Amino acid sequence: KGSRLTLDVEGMTCASCVSRVEKIIGKVPGVQSAQVNLATNKATVDYDGAAPIQAIMQAVEKGGYKVSQQD
Ligand code: 9UX
Numbered sequence: 001k002g003s004r005l006t007l008d009v010e011g012m013t014c015a016s017c018v019s020r021v022e023k024i025i026g027k028v029p030g031v032q033s034a035q036v037n038l039a040t041n042k043a044t045v046d047y048d049g050a051a052p053i054q055a056i057m058q059a060v061e062k063g064g065y066k067v068s069q070q071d
Pocket residue numbers: 012013014015016017018020
């Protein structure tokens with residue numbers, strides 16, 4: 001019943017960035033889990049309900065990273 005979306009995250013330069021971004025995304029309401037890949041700059045997000053894209057993008061940007069939506 002859950003859905004999945006992929007976002008592009010720029011500005012992550014170390015493994016701790018990955019943890020930070022996963023934590024940031026994981027706190028967004030509706031998000032079940034987030035997996036960030038440092039090598040590909042992609043964040044895979046599993047969520048319930050309506051896609052929380054706007055909230056995720058705001059939270060990630062506030063954290064100091066650039067984020068864009070992927071197809
Ligand atoms: Mo690593 Mo990322 O020292 O915001 S945590 S660069």
